[in-house]
Amino acid sequence: MVRPLPFDPIEEAGRQWDQRWSGSAAMQAATSIMRAQQIVLARVDDALKPWSLTFARYEVLVLLTFSREGTLPLGKMGDRLMLHQASVTNLVDRLEQQGYLRRVAHPTDRRTTLAALTAEGRAIIDEATAAVVKASIGVAELNNRDQQDLHRILKKLRSGANDFSN
Amino acid sequence: MVRPLPFDPIEEAGRQWDQRWSGSAAMQAATSIMRAQQIVLARVDDALKPWSLTFARYEVLVLLTFSREGTLPLGKMGDRLMLHQASVTNLVDRLEQQGYLRRVAHPTDRRTTLAALTAEGRAIIDEATAAVVKASIGVAELNNRDQQDLHRILKKLRSGANDFSN
DNA sequence: CGATATTACTTGGACTTCCAACTATCTGTC
DNA sequence: GACAGATAGTTGGAAGTCCAAGTAATATCG
Numbered sequence: 366m367v368r369p370l371p372f373d374p375i376e377e378a379g380r381q382w383d384q385r386w387s388g389s390a391a392m393q394a395a396t397s398i399m400r401a402q403q404i405v406l407a408r409v410d411d412a413l414k415p416w417s418l419t420f421a422r423y424e425v426l427v428l429l430t431f432s433r434e435g436t437l438p439l440g441k442m443g444d445r446l447m448l449h450q451a452s453v454t455n456l457v458d459r460l461e462q463q464g465y466l467r468r469v470a471h472p473t474d475r476r477t478t479l480a481a482l483t484a485e486g487r488a489i490i491d492e493a494t495a496a497v498v499k500a501s502i503g504v505a506e507l508n509n510r511d512q513q514d515l516h517r518i519l520k521k522l523r524s525g526a527n528d529f530s531n
Numbered sequence: 532m533v534r535p536l537p538f539d540p541i542e543e544a545g546r547q548w549d550q551r552w553s554g555s556a557a558m559q560a561a562t563s564i565m566r567a568q569q570i571v572l573a574r575v576d577d578a579l580k581p582w583s584l585t586f587a588r589y590e591v592l593v594l595l596t597f598s599r600e601g602t603l604p605l606g607k608m609g610d611r612l613m614l615h616q617a618s619v620t621n622l623v624d625r626l627e628q629q630g631y632l633r634r635v636a637h638p639t640d641r642r643t644t645l646a647a648l649t650a651e652g653r654a655i656i657d658e659a660t661a662a663v664v665k666a667s668i669g670v671a672e673l674n675n676r677d678q679q680d681l682h683r684i685l686k687k688l689r690s691g692a693n694d695f696s697n
Numbered sequence: 698c699g700a701t702a703t704t705a706c707t708t709g710g711a712c713t714t715c716c717a718a719c720t721a722t723c724t725g726t727c
Numbered sequence: 728g729a730c731a732g733a734t735a736g737t738t739g740g741a742a743g744t745c746c747a748a749g750t751a752a753t754a755t756c757g
């Protein structure tokens with residue numbers, strides 16, 4: 366557990382940083398992102414505990430739900446989720462062990478493995494999503510305007526990181 | 532390595548999400564935060580490679596630099612960096628092994644361990660910071676206005692997560 | 698003063714992420 | 728058609744994060 370402070374540590378770090386170096390606004394932005402990620406992750410993970418899921422594994426299931434057949438090649442999932450192949454292998458291992466999906470052979474390309482939602486996986490995803498939405502997906506303090514501003518600003522960052530072309 | 536997509540996967544996820552559930556703006560904001568953190572982390576870690584440092588360990592050294600004596604109790608570092616005690620122990624272990632700091636006994640409270648910058652730790656921090664600043668602390672695409680907006684919006688989130696009192 | 702509670706840190710385990718190396722399978726070219 | 732190169736996935740290892748439990752030392756309170 367982390368104890369609350371009587372002051373904002375990122376504001377304080379900005380003051381100290383300014384006394385020695387330049388770029389404190391960038392430092393505060395970067396540090397805020399790092400911390401915000403921890404907060405969102407902890408909240409969503411907490412909301413998903415009833416299903417023994419984590420945000421990472423939940424996202425895999427959601428992505429499969431988005432596909433018509435409930436089936437996708439592992440590589441394609443890595444692309445969409447912006448995850449390394451090894452991370453996908455890991456997540457699929459665990460989800461398979463939990464019975465939420467299973468690995469299926471690709472009909473024509475024997476290199477490819479498909480992840481396929483099981484009935485159980487399909488059954489829980491709406492409940493789990495209801496819990497995640499109830500937890501405001503970890504961003505309860507932000508109104509719609511804030512959420513959109515955030516998305517817009519971070520899109521610049523992601524675009525520059527080659528997350529998508531153009 | 533992650534392959535770039537011809538479209539923004541977060542925009543696409545928003546479209547799909549809207550067809551089934553509510554709260555897609557929150558989902559996009561949360562997902563953007565998760566992804567932005569990965570990007571910033573990868574960039575800063577990359578900039579710190581010449582010193583075999585990571586963002587996490589670098590922040591420990593910066594925090595020590597901010598203290599007059601270059602010395603802080605591990606617990607206080609955890610509070611400021613918003614990290615669990617176990618994470619601080621881990622980071623201090625590694626930094627001690629690298630010779631950038633050492634553990635020192637607290638003069639009066641024998642429960643407490645102080646982390647103290649070594650001469651080497653003090654010597655590299657300015658160079659390392661120059662490299663990090665040169666990498667725009669991972670947020671090169673954001674202008675000053677964006678950086679401040681981001682900081683302001685995420686502060687709401689952090690405040691609600693009890694990072695600091697009011 | 699002594700028992701209890703609190704605080705500080707460490708340890709072991711779980712999870713996620715990455716990278717590098719490896720196997721298996723396709724693809725494309727000569 | 729055979730061989731080189733690309734692609735798909737897995738494995739092992741490193742790093743960071745957390746939690747829960749454990750040890751040691753200090754504080755509190757009856």
